[in-house]
Amino acid sequence: MRWKETFIPTLKELPAEAEITSHRLMLRAGLMRKLTSGVYTYLPLGIRAIKKVEAIVREEMDGAGGTELLLPILHPAELWRESRRWDHYGVELMRIKDRHGRNFALGPTHEEVITDLLRGEIRSYRDLPILLYQIQTKFRDEIRPRFGVIRAREFLMKDAYSFHPDESSLNQTYQRMYQAYSRIFTRCGLSFRPVEADSGAIGGDVTHEFMVLAQNGESEVLTCPGCGYAATQERAESRTSKPVDEAPLAKELVHTPGLKTVEEVSGFLGVEPKRLVKTILYRTDGGFVAALIRGDREINEIKLMRALGVEDLQMATPDEILRLTGAPLGFSGPVGLEGVGILADYSLQGGGNFVVGANREDHHLINVNYGRDFRVDGFFDLLLAQKGDSCARCGKPLSSGRGIEVGQIFKLGTKYSESMKAHFLDQKGKERPFVMGCYGIGITRTVAAVIEQYHDQDGIIWPLSVAPYQVLILPLNITHPPSKEAAEKLYSQLGDLEVLLDDREERAGVKFKDADLVGIPLRVTIGERSLQEGKVEIKLRSEPTSISVSIEEVPQKVRSLLEKISSLAKVDSQCNIGRMKSPLDEIYEQGINEKE
Numbered sequence: 001m002r003w004k005e006t007f008i009p010t011l012k013e014l015p016a017e018a019e020i021t022s023h024r025l026m027l028r029a030g031l032m033r034k035l036t037s038g039v040y041t042y043l044p045l046g047i048r049a050i051k052k053v054e055a056i057v058r059e060e061m062d063g064a065g066g067t068e069l070l071l072p073i074l075h076p077a078e079l080w081r082e083s084r085r086w087d088h089y090g091v092e093l094m095r096i097k098d099r100h101g102r103n104f105a106l107g108p109t110h111e112e113v114i115t116d117l118l119r120g121e122i123r124s125y126r127d128l129p130i131l132l133y134q135i136q137t138k139f140r141d142e143i144r145p146r147f148g149v150i151r152a153r154e155f156l157m158k159d160a161y162s163f164h165p166d167e168s169s170l171n172q173t174y175q176r177m178y179q180a181y182s183r184i185f186t187r188c189g190l191s192f193r194p195v196e197a198d199s200g201a202i203g204g205d206v207t208h209e210f211m212v213l214a215q216n217g218e219s220e221v222l223t224c225p226g227c228g229y230a231a232t233q234e235r236a237e238s239r240t241s242k243p244v245d246e247a248p249l250a251k252e253l254v255h256t257p258g259l260k261t262v263e264e265v266s267g268f269l270g271v272e273p274k275r276l277v278k279t280i281l282y283r284t285d286g287g288f289v290a291a292l293i294r295g296d297r298e299i300n301e302i303k304l305m306r307a308l309g310v311e312d313l314q315m316a317t318p319d320e321i322l323r324l325t326g327a328p329l330g331f332s333g334p335v336g337l338e339g340v341g342i343l344a345d346y347s348l349q350g351g352g353n354f355v356v357g358a359n360r361e362d363h364h365l366i367n368v369n370y371g372r373d374f375r376v377d378g379f380f381d382l383l384l385a386q387k388g389d390s391c392a393r394c395g396k397p398l399s400s401g402r403g404i405e406v407g408q409i410f411k412l413g414t415k416y417s418e419s420m421k422a423h424f425l426d427q428k429g430k431e432r433p434f435v436m437g438c439y440g441i442g443i444t445r446t447v448a449a450v451i452e453q454y455h456d457q458d459g460i461i462w463p464l465s466v467a468p469y470q471v472l473i474l475p476l477n478i479t480h481p482p483s484k485e486a487a488e489k490l491y492s493q494l495g496d497l498e499v500l501l502d503d504r505e506e507r508a509g510v511k512f513k514d515a516d517l518v519g520i521p522l523r524v525t526i527g528e529r530s531l532q533e534g535k536v537e538i539k540l541r542s543e544p545t546s547i548s549v550s551i552e553e554v555p556q557k558v559r560s561l562l563e564k565i566s567s568l569a570k571v572d573s574q575c576n577i578g579r580m581k582s583p584l585d586e587i588y589e590q591g592i593n594e595k596e
C-alpha cells in the first residue's frame with residue numbers, strides 16, 4: 001500500500017481527552033477517531049491490526065473445534081425477559097423501539113439469542129457438544145466510557161457459546177478454550193495471566209479472566225507468590241490479621257455528635273480504625289440484612305450476595321436505616337438490632353472491645369463484645385481483599401498488580417437453558433436442560449492492550465503478529481528520482497509481504513516521526529547519500545540502531561529478519577511472564593553487532 005493512497009491521519013499533538021497511552025497512540029497513529037463518547041471509527045491502520053487479531057482468534061477457535069456464525073445485533077425484548085435480564089441490566093442495556101412500539105435491545109452479549117437458536121434446533125444428545133462463535137459489534141451503555149476502546153459503548157467482541165449434555169463435557173471444552181485463549185494472547189505477543197474471577201450476576205460458578213499486565217489496567221489482580229493463586233480483587237479470598245484476644249471491658253455509650261465516618265469516630269475516640277465495626281444495611285429480595293466489616297476495610301458486595309444466596313442487593317436508603325435502627329445513617333450497630341439478619345466478616349471473629357454505632361443519633365458504643373453484647377447469623381468471608389492480606393490457600397501475603405481484562409471464560413451451567421427452557425433428550429430419552437459455557441475476547445481491547453505493552457515515547461512498536469503492515473519503505477526524498485526508483489523496485493520485489501511505502505513528499509523529519517509513531521516492525525530507509533554507494537538502512541522499530549545493507553541484498557535480508565523475529569517471538573512469548581530476558585533480546589543485541 002502507498003501511504004498517499006491510504007488514509008493515515010497522524011497527530012503531532014497529544015489528544016487532550018485521552019488518559020492512557022494506548023488511547024493516545026490509537027488516535028495519534030491514525031488508527032481510529034472518536035465519533036461520539038465511547039464510539040469509534042476504525043481507520044485503515046486500525047482495522048488492519050484488528051483483522052490480524054481476528055485472524056489469530058479464528059484460527060485458534062477453529063482449532064479448538066469451534067465454528068463461526070453471525071447472530072443478529074437486534075434482540076427482541078421478549079427474549080431478554082425470558083432470562084430475566086431485561087430488567088436486571090437497567091440502563092446499561094441499549095434499548096430501541098421499532099415503528100410498532102415493540103422493544104428491542106442492541107446486543108451487549110448473546111447468551112439469550114444463541115440459546116433461543118439452539119433450543120429450536122437441537123433435540124438429541126447425539127448432536128452435542130457444539131461450540132459456536134462469532135465476531136461482532138457489541139453495545140453497552142457504559143456510565144463512563146473511557147480509555148478509548150477499552151471501555152467503549154460499541155466494541156468488537158469474539159463471543160463463543162458451547163452446549164453440552166453434561167458437566168464433564170463442559171469441563172473438556174472449558175479446558176480446551178482455556179488453552180486456546182492462552183495461545184491467542186501468546187500469539188498477540190501479550191504478557192498475560194489467567195486469573196480466577198467472579199461470575200457476578202451472569203451466574204455459573206467457575207470463570208477465569210485473561211488479564212494483560214498493564215499499569216493502566218482497570219482491574220486489580222491479587223496474586224500469591226507462595227502457591228500461584230491469582231484472582232481478581234473482586235474474587236480473591238484472603239484473610240487479615242486476627243484481632244488480639246483481650247479481656248472484655250464494660251460496654252459504654254459515648255456521645256459522638258455529628259461524627260459518622262470511621263476517621264471521625266476513631267480520631268475522636270483515639271482508637272485505631274480497625275477497632276471500629278462498620279454496620280452496613282442492605283435491602284435484598286429476602287428482606288433487610290446488616291453486614292459487619294472491620295472499620296479499616298471495605299466490604300465485597302459480591303461475596304455478600306453469594307453468602308446470602310441472592311442475585312441482587314442495594315444499600316438501604318437513609319429512610320430505611322432510620323426505620324430499621326431508629327437512628328440516621330452513620331450510627332448503625334449490631335447491638336439490639338432487631339428484625340434483620342446479621343452477617344459478619346471473619347476478621348471480626350475472636351475480636352472484642354469494638355466500637356460500634358449505638359442505633360441512636362450522635363452516639364456510639366465502645367467495648368462491645370461478640371456473644372455478650374450482640375450475635376450474628378454467621379461469619380463469612382466478606383472482605384474486599386487487599387495486597388498484604390494472607391492468601392486463603394497457603395497463608396503467604398498476597399501481592400497486587402493491575403491488568404486489562406482481554407478475555408473471559410465461564411462455566412454457565414444451566415442458568416440460561418433452565419430459564420429459557422432449552423432442553424434436549426438424553427440417552428434414556430429424558431428431557432434435560434443444556435449445560436452451557438460461554439467464552440469472550442475483547443478484540444478491540446486486545447489491540448489496545450498490545451499497544452499498552454508495546455510502545456515507547458515515540459510511538460507504537462507493533463509485534464509482527466498484529467502489525468498493520470510488516471515493512472515500511474521510507475524514501476527520505478521521493479522527489480529524488482533514484483530514491484523513488486529504488487523504493488518502487490523494492491516495493492514490487494516485496495509484493496508478497498504487507499508493505500507500506502511512504503510516498504509522501506514530506507520532510508524526512510516528518511516521515512521519521514510518523515514511522516516511529518505508526519510503529520511498523522521493519523523499516524527500510526532509502527537516503528540519497530547511502531544510495532550512491534548502493535546501500536540502504538534496515539531498522540527494527542524495537543531497536544535503536546540500524547544496519548546498512550546493499551540494495552541487492554535487501555529483499556533477502558528483509559525476509560530473513562521477518563522470519564527471525566516471528567520465530568523468536570514464539571519463544572519469547574513463552575518467557576513472557578515477568579518480562580525476563582528472552583532470546584529475542586539476544587538477537588536484537590546480535591543485530592546491533594551486525595552493524596559495521
Ligand code: 9G3
Nearest residue numbers: 089092093108109159160202438439440
Ligand atoms: C448486559 C449488559 C452488560 C453486560 C452483560 C449483559 C457483561 C453481560 C457478562 C458477559 C459474559 C459473557 C459472552 C462471552 C463471554 C462473556 N456486561 N456481561 O452478560 F445486558 Cl448491558 O458478557 N458473554
